Amino acid sequence: xxxxxxxxxxxxxxxxxxxxxxxxxxxxxxxxxxxxxxxxxxxxxxxxxxxxxxxxxxxxxxxxxxxxxxxxxxxxxxxxxxxxxxxxxxxxxxxxxxxxxxxxxxxxxxxxxxxxxxxxxxxxxxxxxxxxxxxxxxxxxxxxxxxxxxxxxxxxxxxxxxxxxxxxxxxxxxxxxxxxxxxxxxxxxxxxxxxxxxxxxxxxxxxxxxxxxxxxxxxxxxxxxxxxxxxxxxxxxxxxxxxxxxxxxxxxxxxxxxxxxxxxxxxxxxxxxxxxxxxxxxxxxxxxxxxxxxxxxxxxxxxxxxxxxxxxxxxxxxxxxxxxxxxxxxxxxxxxxxxxxxxxxxxxxxxxxxxxxxxxxxxxxxxxxxxxxxxxxxxxxxxxxxxxxxxxxxxxxxxxxxxxxxxxxxxxxxxxxxxxxxxxxxxxxxxxxxxxxxxxxxxxxxxxxxxxxxx
Amino acid sequence: xxxxxxxxxxxxxxxxxxxxxxxxxxxxxxxxxxxxxxxxxxxxxxxxxxxxxxxxxxxxxxxxxxxxxxxxxxxxxxxxxxxxxxxxxxxxxxxxxxxxxxxxxxxxxxxxxxxxxxxxxxxxxxxxxxxxxxxxxxxxxxxxxxxxxxxxxxxxxxxxxxxxxxxxxxxxxxxxxxxxxxxxxxxxxxxxxxxxxxxxxxxxxxxxxxxxxxxxxxxxxxxxxxxxxxxxxxxxxxxxxxxxxxxxxxxxxxxxxxxxxxxxxxxxxxxxxxxxxxxxxxxxxxxxxxxxxxxxxxxxxxxxxxxxxxxxxxxxxxxxxxxxxxxxxxxxxxxxxxxxxxxxxxxxxxxxxxxxxxxxxxxxxxxxxxxxxxxxxxxxxxxxxxxxxxxxxxxxxxxxxxxxxxxxxxxxxxxxxxxxxxxxxxxxxxxxxxxxxxxxxxxxxxxxxxxxxxx
Numbered sequence: 001x002x003x004x005x006x007x008x009x010x011x012x013x014x015x016x017x018x019x020x021x022x023x024x025x026x027x028x029x030x031x032x033x034x035x036x037x038x039x040x041x042x043x044x045x046x047x048x049x050x051x052x053x054x055x056x057x058x059x060x061x062x063x064x065x066x067x068x069x070x071x072x073x074x075x076x077x078x079x080x081x082x083x084x085x086x087x088x089x090x091x092x093x094x095x096x097x098x099x100x101x102x103x104x105x106x107x108x109x110x111x112x113x114x115x116x117x118x119x120x121x122x123x124x125x126x127x128x129x130x131x132x133x134x135x136x137x138x139x140x141x142x143x144x145x146x147x148x149x150x151x152x153x154x155x156x157x158x159x160x161x162x163x164x165x166x167x168x169x170x171x172x173x174x175x176x177x178x179x180x181x182x183x184x185x186x187x188x189x190x191x192x193x194x195x196x197x198x199x200x201x202x203x204x205x206x207x208x209x210x211x212x213x214x215x216x217x218x219x220x221x222x223x224x225x226x227x228x229x230x231x232x233x234x235x236x237x238x239x240x241x242x243x244x245x246x247x248x249x250x251x252x253x254x255x256x257x258x259x260x261x262x263x264x265x266x267x268x269x270x271x272x273x274x275x276x277x278x279x280x281x282x283x284x285x286x287x288x289x290x291x292x293x294x295x296x297x298x299x300x301x302x303x304x305x306x307x308x309x310x311x312x313x314x315x316x317x318x319x320x321x322x323x324x325x326x327x328x329x330x331x332x333x334x335x336x337x338x339x340x341x342x343x344x345x346x347x348x349x350x351x352x353x354x355x356x357x358x359x360x361x362x363x364x365x366x367x368x369x370x371x372x373x374x375x376x377x378x379x380x381x382x383x384x385x386x387x388x389x390x391x392x393x394x395x396x397x398x399x400x401x402x403x404x405x406x407x408x409x410x411x412x413x414x415x416x417x418x419x420x421x422x423x424x425x426x427x428x429x430x431x432x433x434x435x436x437x438x439x440x441x442x443x444x445x446x447x448x449x450x451x452x453x454x455x
Numbered sequence: 456x457x458x459x460x461x462x463x464x465x466x467x468x469x470x471x472x473x474x475x476x477x478x479x480x481x482x483x484x485x486x487x488x489x490x491x492x493x494x495x496x497x498x499x500x501x502x503x504x505x506x507x508x509x510x511x512x513x514x515x516x517x518x519x520x521x522x523x524x525x526x527x528x529x530x531x532x533x534x535x536x537x538x539x540x541x542x543x544x545x546x547x548x549x550x551x552x553x554x555x556x557x558x559x560x561x562x563x564x565x566x567x568x569x570x571x572x573x574x575x576x577x578x579x580x581x582x583x584x585x586x587x588x589x590x591x592x593x594x595x596x597x598x599x600x601x602x603x604x605x606x607x608x609x610x611x612x613x614x615x616x617x618x619x620x621x622x623x624x625x626x627x628x629x630x631x632x633x634x635x636x637x638x639x640x641x642x643x644x645x646x647x648x649x650x651x652x653x654x655x656x657x658x659x660x661x662x663x664x665x666x667x668x669x670x671x672x673x674x675x676x677x678x679x680x681x682x683x684x685x686x687x688x689x690x691x692x693x694x695x696x697x698x699x700x701x702x703x704x705x706x707x708x709x710x711x712x713x714x715x716x717x718x719x720x721x722x723x724x725x726x727x728x729x730x731x732x733x734x735x736x737x738x739x740x741x742x743x744x745x746x747x748x749x750x751x752x753x754x755x756x757x758x759x760x761x762x763x764x765x766x767x768x769x770x771x772x773x774x775x776x777x778x779x780x781x782x783x784x785x786x787x788x789x790x791x792x793x794x795x796x797x798x799x800x801x802x803x804x805x806x807x808x809x810x811x812x813x814x815x816x817x818x819x820x821x822x823x824x825x826x827x828x829x830x831x832x833x834x835x836x837x838x839x840x841x842x843x844x845x846x847x848x849x850x851x852x853x854x855x856x857x858x859x860x861x862x863x864x865x866x867x868x869x870x871x872x873x874x875x876x877x878x879x880x881x882x883x884x885x886x887x888x889x890x891x892x893x894x895x896x897x898x899x900x901x902x903x904x905x906x907x908x909x910x
Contacts, residue, residue: 153637182614242667249708256712266803267802271810311755312748334721351729366742427711428781
């Protein structure tokens with residue numbers, strides 16, 4: 001009994017130690033396993049620096065509860081110590097009147113930064129940048145710059161990319177990396193450490209996906225954000241870009257699966273929210289798919305005369321949907337990576353037409369073989385005109401798979417042209433489009449081939 | 456006429472300038488627009504440093520042609536100057552006997568690095584790491600370390616993360632960031648600039664997706680790769696991680712679309728390769744989907760008695776596929792992000808069962824409304840038992856959508872458990888699974904509800 005007590009105490013002590021000593025990401029993971037309401041109690045007595053570190057993690061789920069539990073003076077100090085982009089996001093979640101109270105007590109510099117950051121639209125470079133930039137005038141030396149970096153290091157999100165400004169206009173002249181500064185001659189001018197190329201920059205309204213592509217293309221660790229007069233308003237750092245890429249690809253996969261993007265981890269989202277994200281598209285697709293029933297009703301006479309045709313409806317429809325889904329996934333990614341632009345639609349069409357015809361011919365042949373083998377082996381009797389039935393199925397597949405590839409590849413372009421996200425061209429969306437038309441193609445082929453025999 | 460000539464000369468001269476002056480990523484983009492065979496001629500006369508920069512870009516498509524065109528001495532110097540991971544990838548693409556000739560002439564250090572890197576499996580941390588690490592013994596001071604960094608800067612892929620080694624065993628003790636070194640007291644021991652936490656490391660066999668998650672979680676710029684004795688064998692840098700995340704999400708979307716991942720940009724891949732990547736899965740799905748024809752044959756008697764049932768087959772089947780596709784996309788991403796682990800399958804099942812029932816009830820109600828409205832308005836006559844037909848469709852939808860959600864959410868777990876990539880659970884794969892069972896559910900419901908009336 002005494003042993004157990006002693007062990008518990010030891011565990012408790014080691015836990016208390018962990019709060020300060022553990023990697024902040026691990027601490028946050030641990031905290032997220034508790035209810036948000038428990039966080040203030042667990043973190044009571046944490047040092048202010050550590051509190052700032054915890055709240056700087058976008059993954060931390062109890063930040064609102066934690067900041068609300070602090071005395072207002074401490075809360076303001078913590079907010080000022082946080083990176084400006086995180087402080088802005090956090091303040092946006094705090095309810096009134098507390099939010100206004102906190103903002104009123106912030107130092108003017110932080111308050112301005114927060115006000116500016118809050119104004120940028122979601123998904124823009126402005127919304128993921130931070131305002132804590134290291135910048136020096138172009139007439140400084142390498143040594144002066146390094147000395148300045150040493151002084152401001154603690155208060156800047158990144159010091160690996162330094163903005164060199166025109167001493168008069170304050171406009172961005174160049175960016176210098178810390179790596180080249182370190183290796184440069186201390187008495188040389190700071191610009192001697194810069195590469196003589198235009199600096200990579202973005203504007204506050206650049207889409208964050210576009211920013212991510214720039215990071216990937218130019219292997220950057222941080223990219224300054226400049227306004228129209230080339231004044232530096234902030235900097236985007238690579239850690240935010242990694243989070244962006246993860247989030248964007250999750251959104252793309254979920255949209256491609258035929259639903260709205262969740263915005264939250266699967267296990268955390270509420271049942272009601274989940275239903276809202278899924279039911280909308282599911283109902284829209286269902287209503288679109290109702291046209292298949294209308295199409296079928298239209299061909300009811302043919303169906304009654306040749307029940308054998310119905311046997312292959314699911315097979316044919318799904319083949320069109322599958323080929324469309326393949327083509328869509330290809331084009332969505334090619335557009336997202338910038339491999340293909342809107343104006344390239346006709347190049348894509350010229351590639352997908354032969355692709356669709358080839359794939360359709362392969363599946364059509366498989367379909368004909370299936371019917372022939374079953375008929376020959378006596379597994380099923382497709383009637384005296386079984387050869388014509390096989391021809392109908394084969395020709396139908398050729399047409400539907402080609403149509404599926406074309407529809408699937410063109411839909412993302414059409415959506416982008418209309419101003420929608422091309423990733424909304426989901427597999428179910430394409431399948432629904434192809435299903436209705438596929439039925440019409442199938443029955444039209446049947447009317448031509450079977451007219452005078454079965455129909 | 457003279458003007459045109461003069462302009463052309465100017466353009467040519469400015470182009471010649473661009474070769475050295477442009478951002479290397481832009482130069483590579485420009486080169487990639489030419490045929491690979493033209494690259495050696497365009498780049499003739501390029502400085503060796505610049506040549507190394509160009510070849511260090513994984514995006515450059517003519518690297519084999521370029522290195523093969525160089526005199527062997529120059530080729531070897533260029534390879535030695537490249538980052539070891541890129542040199543390894545490039546050597547792997549060069550054909551024999553040239554490859555062996557080049558390897559034989561490399562300096563021993565580069566040769567060893569290349570041999571070691573080539574041995575790591577694709578998709579592992581070892582395959583994306585580089586061997587050019589900055590490491591210092593733990594008994595050095597901050598000042599000594601900074602001086603060392605200045606000397607080796609040019610030959611290291613990253614200098615932002617420094618490995619501090621045990622002076623005796625050479626095992627990794629800590630990592631220090633350049634940022635904290637810069638701000639530290641020059642005479643203090645190097646370890647004083649380290650945070651007193653275990654360093655974030657991976658092993659050469661860690662999956663690169665797992666490495667990417669670590670970068671994201673701990674906001675790292677570089678992560679050392681250590682062997683079982685904690686000796687540093689390389690380092691993974693954030694630019695390779697960004698490329699990894701882009702590639703992995705492209706693969707995931709393409710697989711989810713029901714095809715093999717392309718490995719190459721859409722516009723660059725050959726027609727034959729494209730057919731191979733697409734036809735395999737399309738045929739497999741087609742053969743699976745043939746079971747629908749078998750199921751339909753099984754219910755042929757019922758079909759003949761109640762043609763009205765066939766009208767709703769496409770609608771019902773697609774609803775099952777769509778709900779399955781939603782559930783699959785959710786679980787694939789949750790698994791990829793580590794939000795959900797294999798052992799959580801039952802938690803997911805407990806969430807998807809009520810989700811599926813709710814969504815099924817919504818669609819079932821819509822289906823019943825559709826039939827009722829059409830019947831009432833006289834748009835179509837579903838016969839005297841139309842109420843029973845509506846009940847069959849509604850109940851069928853409830854069952855199939857629930858089954859679709861369950862199948863779609865469990866399939867990625869099953870695939871992962873069997874050692875496959877859960878992302879292979881594509882929308883078409885799920886739809887095929889659900890289609891066959893969906894038909895059986897629909898006809899079974901019909902047999903129960905319509906027995907004695909229509910059937």
